[in-house]
Amino acid sequence: MTETNPILTSFIEDVKQHQVVWGLQDESGEGWVVCDSSEYEDTDVMPLWSTEAQAKVHCTEEWAEYSPVAITLTELLEFWIADLNEDGVLIGLNWQENHDCLEMDPIILANSLVNVEEE
Numbered sequence: 001m002t003e004t005n006p007i008l009t010s011f012i013e014d015v016k017q018h019q020v021v022w023g024l025q026d027e028s029g030e031g032w033v034v035c036d037s038s039e040y041e042d043t044d045v046m047p048l049w050s051t052e053a054q055a056k057v058h059c060t061e062e063w064a065e066y067s068p069v070a071i072t073l074t075e076l077l078e079f080w081i082a083d084l085n086e087d088g089v090l091i092g093l094n095w096q097e098n099h100d101c102l103e104m105d106p107i108i109l110a111n112s113l114v115n116v117e118e119e
Contacts, residue, residue, distance in 0.1 A: 005102055007094055007102040008104075010094065011050045011093045012112060013050075014050030014051055015050050015113060018050075018051075019074075020071060020072050021048045021070075021071050022048065022049040022051065022055035022069065022071070023049075023068075023071055024058060024067065024068060025067060025069040026065055026066055027065055027066075032046060033047060033063055033066055034046050037103055039103050044087075044088070044089045045089065045090045045091065045095075046089050046091055046092065048095075049068075049094050049095070052068045054094055073113060076110075077113060077114065080106075081109070085105070085107055089106070090105060090106070091105075091109050
């Protein structure tokens, strides 16, 4: 990625400060929100947000049974990235309904985040 995307920049700044990302998990604690890619056919995207407030906004209608759950940056980099990559799932950064979402390959996102992980 040669140019800086403002969504990615904002996401990284928030994650650097708080060391967590937020996903939406169902009441059972087993399922996470995954949706269809707006860019690629037959591709799933897991939306992740850099703040709890951004994630909570989406807990309505079809996602009303979901709640924001924090995923530490360490957990994301050590466990989630490899699993999402193996499953061919992209990550949607700070997803917003009815707007274009920045969909990233998990490995590319990990490379952007590895430098912000606290020692």
